[in-house]
Amino acid sequence: MSLPAEILEPYRLRSASLADNDPVWLAGLRHRAMACFAERGFPSPRAEDWKYTNVTAIERKRFPLAAAPGEVDAAWVKARLLPDCWHLVLIDGYVHHDLSHPALAGDVVFCDMGAALRRHADLLTQGFGQAVDEDHGFIDFNTALFHGGALIYLKAGTRLAQPIQILHLQTQEAIAPTRHLIVLEGGSEATVIESFIGRAGGLTAHVTEAVLDREARLRHFKIQEEHDRAVHFGGFYVQQATGARCRQVHFALGGLLARSEIHHRLGRGGEAILEGLHWADGRRHLDSHIRLIHAEPEGASRETYKAIAEQRGRSVFQGRIVVEPGAQKTDAVMNNRNLLLSDDAEIDSKPQLEIYADDVQCTHGVTVGQLDENALFYLETRGIDREAARQLLLYGFVNECIEAVDVEPLRAYLHRRLDSRFNAIELEDLP
Amino acid sequence: MTQPLLKIENLHARVEDKEILKGIDLTLDHGQVHAIMGPNGSGKSTLANVLAGRPGYQVTEGKVWYRGRDLLAMAPEERAREGVFLAFQYPVEVPGVSNIYFLKAALNAIRKHRGEAEVDAMDFIALVKDKMKLMDMDEQFLYRAINEGFSGGEKKRNEILQMLVLEPTLCILDEIDSGLDIDALKVVARGIEALRSPQRSFLMVTHYQRLLDYVRPDVVHVFAAGRIVKSGGPELAKELEAKGYGWIESHPEAQAS
Numbered sequence: 001m002s003l004p005a006e007i008l009e010p011y012r013l014r015s016a017s018l019a020d021n022d023p024v025w026l027a028g029l030r031h032r033a034m035a036c037f038a039e040r041g042f043p044s045p046r047a048e049d050w051k052y053t054n055v056t057a058i059e060r061k062r063f064p065l066a067a068a069p070g071e072v073d074a075a076w077v078k079a080r081l082l083p084d085c086w087h088l089v090l091i092d093g094y095v096h097h098d099l100s101h102p103a104l105a106g107d108v109v110f111c112d113m114g115a116a117l118r119r120h121a122d123l124l125t126q127g128f129g130q131a132v133d134e135d136h137g138f139i140d141f142n143t144a145l146f147h148g149g150a151l152i153y154l155k156a157g158t159r160l161a162q163p164i165q166i167l168h169l170q171t172q173e174a175i176a177p178t179r180h181l182i183v184l185e186g187g188s189e190a191t192v193i194e195s196f197i198g199r200a201g202g203l204t205a206h207v208t209e210a211v212l213d214r215e216a217r218l219r220h221f222k223i224q225e226e227h228d229r230a231v232h233f234g235g236f237y238v239q240q241a242t243g244a245r246c247r248q249v250h251f252a253l254g255g256l257l258a259r260s261e262i263h264h265r266l267g268r269g270g271e272a273i274l275e276g277l278h279w280a281d282g283r284r285h286l287d288s289h290i291r292l293i294h295a296e297p298e299g300a301s302r303e304t305y306k307a308i309a310e311q312r313g314r315s316v317f318q319g320r321i322v323v324e325p326g327a328q329k330t331d332a333v334m335n336n337r338n339l340l341l342s343d344d345a346e347i348d349s350k351p352q353l354e355i356y357a358d359d360v361q362c363t364h365g366v367t368v369g370q371l372d373e374n375a376l377f378y379l380e381t382r383g384i385d386r387e388a389a390r391q392l393l394l395y396g397f398v399n400e401c402i403e404a405v406d407v408e409p410l411r412a413y414l415h416r417r418l419d420s421r422f423n424a425i426e427l428e429d430l431p
Numbered sequence: 432m433t434q435p436l437l438k439i440e441n442l443h444a445r446v447e448d449k450e451i452l453k454g455i456d457l458t459l460d461h462g463q464v465h466a467i468m469g470p471n472g473s474g475k476s477t478l479a480n481v482l483a484g485r486p487g488y489q490v491t492e493g494k495v496w497y498r499g500r501d502l503l504a505m506a507p508e509e510r511a512r513e514g515v516f517l518a519f520q521y522p523v524e525v526p527g528v529s530n531i532y533f534l535k536a537a538l539n540a541i542r543k544h545r546g547e548a549e550v551d552a553m554d555f556i557a558l559v560k561d562k563m564k565l566m567d568m569d570e571q572f573l574y575r576a577i578n579e580g581f582s583g584g585e586k587k588r589n590e591i592l593q594m595l596v597l598e599p600t601l602c603i604l605d606e607i608d609s610g611l612d613i614d615a616l617k618v619v620a621r622g623i624e625a626l627r628s629p630q631r632s633f634l635m636v637t638h639y640q641r642l643l644d645y646v647r648p649d650v651v652h653v654f655a656a657g658r659i660v661k662s663g664g665p666e667l668a669k670e671l672e673a674k675g676y677g678w679i680e681s682h683p684e685a686q687a688s
């Protein structure tokens with residue numbers, strides 16, 4: 001669906017002005033992406049991959065592009081940065097230099113996109129656009145209009161001494177297209193945490209690409225918790241060479257409408273361990289679109305996605321595993337477990353296996369249900385009242401995901417963030 | 432005459448549309464151990480569940496008095512707080528909640544009900560570790576999710592551990608001995624024996640004499656088709672072990688009603 005000219009015009013102008021300052025290769029990409037976007041707009045619910053998540057409301061909202069970063073209280077932002085991490089803070093897509101760690105350089109490059117374009121064009125051209133295997137309006141939009149982001153590059157064999165946290169803060173009812181590129185050379189190791197928070201209902205239109213060379217390892221965490229009226233699109237596209245491993249844990253907790261795409265393409269002997277939690281409360285609509293392509297033999301993937309839908313919330317899980325011809329000895333397991341806690345809530349789960357090789361092991365399972373009555377009774381027979389028992393079971397469901405986070409400050413943050421929702425049980429003295 | 436701890440009178444219960452308990456009468460005095468035996472499907476677990484208050488079990492007739500109070504009028508957690516404990520035939524797994532958290536939450540719920548202060552964290556750890564030693568359980572079980580991935584025998588030990596920590600007054604043990612190896616059976620029996628007191632009573636559902644060798648019952652009841660068809664002393668269990676249930680089912684008493 002193409003957009004009306006008056007909506008498109010400011011996007012065109014901005015894209016052109018960004019391109020004016022870009023290197024030629026990027027200006028060309030922007031130009032083509034803008035032309036594509038003008039033609040097709042945001043994805044239509046008629047597209048199979050978008051049938052559960054209707055983003056046409058974005059057009060009605062007529063979000064402007066954020067012209068400048070909003071005012072922020074540095075102490076407030078600092079309180080949201082995790083200790084023992086390197087930080088990059090993007091306010092409405094614009095890098096906040098005082099709150100961001102000065103660029104690392106040498107074997108490790110970690111800098112904002114502006115600096116990357118000025119100083120590391122060679123690295124950018126190596127990886128940019130390489131891992132994105134999706135082709136729809138959000139990708140066009142992002143390519144045409146991103147103005148902030150991060151470049152993370154590790155030379156072969158290096159290991160990042162502490163995690164990188166990129167904090168995206170939305171302060172306006174506006175669009176802040178951001179883009180990150182992660183390039184890990186052979187055998188290098190990094191941990192990257194992406195946090196999306198906001199105090200206004202804007203539109204996040206984000207893409208992270210990661211290119212992992214042989215035996216590289218990426219641990220990636222995404223915490224999506226924008227304002228209750230915000231719309232989020234966030235793509236995470238990973239290309240993994242032979243023996244490369246990626247582990248991702250994804251928490252979808254905020255926004256009004258959020259779509260996350262998590263796509264991996266695995267090389268020989270590669271590994272992807274993916275976990276996620278949706279907590280669709282209030283009127284929240286949370287959609288995770290997972291695609292795992294086993295392109296070569298001996299890859300292993302594990303997906304464990306869980307969702308809670310309560311009140312009028314809705315959770316959508318679309319998980320596709322593709323085993324390409326020749327990807328023998330693939331070992332793939334996909335699980336999606338859902339708790340549907342109210343009559344007005346909704347769960348849509350669509351697992352898909354496409355297997356074009358014969359010597360593979362692929363399994364998937366989906367459950368949708370309420371809290372286990374048997375377990376509730378068990379807890380009650382130990383003196384725990386029904387509401388506390390209910391919360392304890394729900395806590396267990398959530399806690400399994402939090403415990404999967406093996407970065408201590410982030411785990412502690414998630415506990416602080418979520419434990420307060422369990423007001424009928426005492427969690428302070430949990431070991 | 433002193434009041435019995437538990438008095439079941441003409442108890443009838445159904446699940447869905449099926450009548451399962453068809454008139455149970457049983458009186459359990461303070462300090463007593465009663466064993467309940469009987470063939471599969473005869474209603475033993477149903478009785479245990481009705482006493483603990485499991486939803487879905489409908490009492491259609493009869494009364495149950497616990498310390499002189501109407502037990503059936505109490506919610507499951509209230510029964511627990513008043514000292515009723517059911518060790519499950521199939522203990523339930525609760526992912527994501529540690530055993531130690533569960534034990535503490537349960538103990539504090541019961542203490543609060545009694546008007547006592549919450550247990551001190553250090554005292555609690557010491558108490559639990561002490562009970563675990565008795566049950567031959569490694570401390571790692573404290574930090575694992577409740578029953579998750581526990582072997583059959585480990586789950587049963589965990590039930591007794593909970594009982595030791597909560598110190599109930601009426602202990603209903605549903606096949607606590609099934610699936611246990613010989614050593615584990617001794618450990619479980621040791622746990623039960625450690626709790627025996629003149630004020631505390633046990634209702635033990637079992638299929639085997641071997642548990643009763645360690646925990647000697649005062650009375651043995653035999654269930655068949657939702658009724659108690661015979662009651663006797665500990666020798667009755669031995670007789671059952673030797674002869675099976677056939678001779679009782681053809682016994683005139685069993686055919687009477």
Ligand SMILES: Nc1ncnc2c1ncn2[C@@H]1O[C@H](COP(=O)(O)OP(=O)(O)OP(=O)(O)O)[C@@H](O)[C@H]1O
Nearest residue numbers: 446447449451469470471472473474475476477478
């Ligand atoms: N939820 C239920 N729905 C239908 N029937 C049930 C239900 N629960 C129990 N029953 C039936 O009630 C009868 C008694 O079951 P119960 O579990 O009490 O037997 P039991 O004596 O404990 O047997 P076992 O020795 O095998 O444990 C059985 O026929 C069982 O199938």
Ligand SMILES: [Mg+2]
Nearest residue numbers: 475476477520
């Ligand atoms: Mg039974």
